[in-house]
Amino acid sequence: MPVRFRIEDPALAGSLRHIEQLIRRAGGRMWLVGGCIRDLVLGRQPHDLDIEVSGLPPGQLHTLLTEHFSVQFVGKAFGVFKLQGLPIDISIPSRLLTGNESITGPLRQSDPDMDIDEALARRDFTVNAMAWDPDTLEFHDPFNGRADLDAHVLRHTSERFTEDPLRVLRGMQLAARFGLTAAPETVTLCSTLTQDGQPSERLWEEWKTLLLQGVKPSLGLQFLSDCGWLRFYPELAALQGCVQDPIWHPEGDVWIHTLHCLDWFALECTGNQQDDLITGLGILCHDFGKPVTTTTDYGRITSRGHDQEGEAPTRRFLERLTNQEDLINEVIPLVLCHLRPRALHDAMASDSAVRRLAKQVKRIDRLVRVARADHAGRPPKPFDGFPAGAWLLERARKLDVEAQAPAPLVMGRHLLELGMLPGPRLGEILDDCYEAQLDGLFTTFDEGLVFARTKLPSMH
Numbered sequence: 001m002p003v004r005f006r007i008e009d010p011a012l013a014g015s016l017r018h019i020e021q022l023i024r025r026a027g028g029r030m031w032l033v034g035g036c037i038r039d040l041v042l043g044r045q046p047h048d049l050d051i052e053v054s055g056l057p058p059g060q061l062h063t064l065l066t067e068h069f070s071v072q073f074v075g076k077a078f079g080v081f082k083l084q085g086l087p088i089d090i091s092i093p094s095r096l097l098t099g100n101e102s103i104t105g106p107l108r109q110s111d112p113d114m115d116i117d118e119a120l121a122r123r124d125f126t127v128n129a130m131a132w133d134p135d136t137l138e139f140h141d142p143f144n145g146r147a148d149l150d151a152h153v154l155r156h157t158s159e160r161f162t163e164d165p166l167r168v169l170r171g172m173q174l175a176a177r178f179g180l181t182a183a184p185e186t187v188t189l190c191s192t193l194t195q196d197g198q199p200s201e202r203l204w205e206e207w208k209t210l211l212l213q214g215v216k217p218s219l220g221l222q223f224l225s226d227c228g229w230l231r232f233y234p235e236l237a238a239l240q241g242c243v244q245d246p247i248w249h250p251e252g253d254v255w256i257h258t259l260h261c262l263d264w265f266a267l268e269c270t271g272n273q274q275d276d277l278i279t280g281l282g283i284l285c286h287d288f289g290k291p292v293t294t295t296t297d298y299g300r301i302t303s304r305g306h307d308q309e310g311e312a313p314t315r316r317f318l319e320r321l322t323n324q325e326d327l328i329n330e331v332i333p334l335v336l337c338h339l340r341p342r343a344l345h346d347a348m349a350s351d352s353a354v355r356r357l358a359k360q361v362k363r364i365d366r367l368v369r370v371a372r373a374d375h376a377g378r379p380p381k382p383f384d385g386f387p388a389g390a391w392l393l394e395r396a397r398k399l400d401v402e403a404q405a406p407a408p409l410v411m412g413r414h415l416l417e418l419g420m421l422p423g424p425r426l427g428e429i430l431d432d433c434y435e436a437q438l439d440g441l442f443t444t445f446d447e448g449l450v451f452a453r454t455k456l457p458s459m460h
Helices: 010-025 035-041 058-066 116-121 145-151 159-163 167-178 184-190 200-213 217-226 254-267 273-285 311-319 325-336 340-346 351-361 364-376 387-398 412-417 424-438 445-455
Strands: 029-033 049-054 071-075 080-083 088-091 094-102 105-110 295-297 300-302
Touching (some): 010 049, 010 058, 029 035, 035 049, 159 184, 167 217, 200 217, 200 273, 217 254, 254 273, 273 325, 273 364, 340 351, 340 387, 351 364, 351 387, 364 387, 412 445
Antiparallel strands (some): 029 049, 071 080, 080 088, 295 300
């Protein structure tokens, strides 16, 4: 039965028609597959298109495409083409080359004669194993992916799922993005797989997608737990069963709390990918220090110092996923300082304390998001809006340190102009000036120079 889908983006729709005509005239057949069909079935407009072409060998398809488009990347051996300036990927059905692996995943060999049923059987999950021919309007769903989408079920397509173990992490982010719960047989199959030996770059991409696109990240992480894959993430596994004070945390253990925090974070994502990623990682890792600090004293459960103890496990966790040291160094202060917004508010802290916090975390706005999610992730405790966060943001805005550390007013060149010679003493005076600025002893450049001059005699 023909099914009609509408792609509303005129540029995307026009490019699709052009490509379809080229392929049909050359004797091939084109199917839209994967995530774009899943989105169309859900009534969403796809932002990119995945096209699978049968009946044309890679060389012929390459020649055809380069006559009409700028081909940004070509994987000739396995028939994958990316068109420059267009969110369109074109591929030829492929078979796994057993025992071969690259940084992007298992190596494959194209097979232009593979029929659509076999090609779809090689996809990861049923919700991604649907195809649509925009020429004939034929909709192909041999594994009932549409029914699984309607039922919110994550189900592997076939036993070929095991060809790429990283599909478990794909399942994690799909569950989070589309509110899916895994079928029992899928959980069982995933539990037999391992991520050992997989390139960290591939792991990182799935974790990024979980945090940046997940609507309910808790479902993805619970899927990972159900599959036994927390064994690869001991920092997360340690959160399970780590008890908390039921008065302050009626929701349960640290694992449950973290899941609630991440779901709150997903509701408040800004769309700025860098900010959301760093903030999301801060929330994911914020209580990594609790397992080693949680004790029961006189009948009360405490975890004193867990903020500081969270640094080492956070670094271990992130370094297994990425070598982006700058990013890691932006996440760690959020973990170290996630209790500070409330502490500063309760103490009605000084401007100096707010400036010093900005110096440590650089982005108070991100820190407040972490602390706010931490505060909100305690159902059934009602959320009060986290007034401490609003208070700190207002103070930081007035001091112009909401999204940056305080910039030093007095620089080395200024001291040189005052007659100082280069050397360690110049650095000491600069440190003194910056500390005085943080304390509010001066707020302008001219005042800073006056302060610096008071330090010069003692350094001669």
